[in-house]
Amino acid sequence: MSTVGVVGAGHVGVVYSAGLASLGHRLQVIDIDAGRVRDLSSGHVWFHEPELPDLLGRGLSNGTISFTTSYEQGLRGCEFVFVCVPTPARADGGLDDTLLRGALERIAANVPAPKPILVFKSTVPVGSARLVREFPGLEDVKIVASPEFLAEGTAVRDFFAPARIIVGSSDHDAAERVASLFAPLNARVIVTDPITAELLKLASNAFLATKVSFANVIAGIARTVGADAGTTLTSLGLDPRIGGSHLRPGLGFGGSCLPKDLAAIQQLASCADVGAPLFAAVAEVNRRQRELAFEIVVNHFNGVLQRRTIAVLGVAFKPDTDDVRESPGALLVDEFLRRGADVVLYDPAVRTIHRARVAPSAAEAARGADAVIVATEWPEFRELDLQTLRGLMRGSLVIDGRGVLRSRNASGLIFVDLSVGFGRTGDGPAVAVGNLEGAMS
Ligand code: UGA
Secondary structure (H helix, E strand, O other): OOEEEEEOOOHHHHHHHHHHHHOOOEEEEEOOOHHHHHHHHOOOOOOOOOOHHHHHHHHHHOOOEEEEOOHHHHHOOOOEEEEOOOOOEOOOOOEOOHHHHHHHHHHHHHOOOOOOEEEEOOOOOOOHHHHHHHOOOOOOOOEEEOOOOOOOOOHHHHHHOOOOEEEEOOOHHHHHHHHHHOHHHOOOEEEEOHHHHHHHHHHHHHHHHHHHHHHHHHHHHHHHHOOOHHHHHHHHHHOOOOOOOOOOOOOOOOOOOHHHHHHHHHHHHHHOOOOHHHHHHHHHHHHHHHHHHHHHHHHHOOOOOOOOEEEEEOOOOOOOOOOOOOOHHHHHHHHHHHOOOEEEEEOOOOOOOOOOEEOOOHHHHHOOOOEEEEOOOOHHHHHOEHHHHHHHOOOOEEEEOOOOOEOOOOOOOEEEEOOOOOOOOOOOOEEOOOOHHHHOO
């Protein structure tokens, strides 16, 4: 059993803490937010993540996990310190290391002896392992870049079944020691240098983003030529060289990771004078997907959204999370509000957002709406029946941004499916996105 300090009680920090505690380690988690520390200490996870409250509860009740605002207390006796602070996007696309520097400064001021191994878990700017040397007291500390690959909504499952564990360090022994913390998971371990580990994280997310935009372009072509996008993409993904994940077309990718890491790698690519147009195109296709949905609504109402009620179903960037960062649904809500529309939203996990009204259910959101748009594939939206929606709505425009609605009978509706044909036959009169006149009233 090892004593592990974790700096940052966000999505990554809490999942790793609860997960490592369940593997038999003692976890001491530090966060500067006293409210968060209080909540987590009593078992309340401040964000929505399936299975995490139970896992945390087990660690709290057997005393293997504790939370504190004190670096001195949290770092005491630690053999490892996992750095899990956010690195948001800067205006130029690079990653902002302000919080990372702040955390390193506090770690340096409280570093215990013997010195723990420092582990970068959250995504850090490429080259951050070198940054540590700037902090007096940390010059001789061993550093391991070990990026996480947890996806929100399945983070606990991902923790216990990692596709690989990356440990990047100039000190082979330190890398092996970090890998040994996860030994019970029997995962494949890749030992490399820190820069390679840091770049790998950005490359991984950039590739997933590229797959989503690729799927959206193929779906657009399929709609135009009359092919079935679903069959095309599902069959494509069956090739093990390609893989089936991140090939669902629709409103595009959001969240705190894919857009940010794509911008960061694009910036690196332009510095290296290679490949930046590739990443720019991926981002542009993604933006265009959202714009398409917006244009369909605006065109439908002849350019005037005032006095129109638009129901947005789903504002979390994906199901099983309450995260709205860079969420296509939340960005659409912003756009509709900016154009003067009355926006009502429903999301099973998100309770408030901006100035939009929040309805208690999808049906209540749709009641009296002029247009309904499904922006997140929450499972409960699969149960929505188009004719029921028709009966509730004042208007007739329904946009399915995720290909989840049952389209058995779309009569009386103008029904636009941004992922036409995906995963079902869709026998209603879906309007091709390329044919916007069909969506005009
Ligand atoms: C992503 C990566 O998948 C994780 O491996 C990584 O650890 C994490 O970022 C991170 O850097 O921390 P996450 O952002 O939680 O995880 O979500 P994804 O499941 O990758 O989905 C990202 C976005 O793409 C979502 O908005 C989702 O709706 C969209 N998406 C995903 C599609 O539009 N189509 C798909 O087929 C798949």
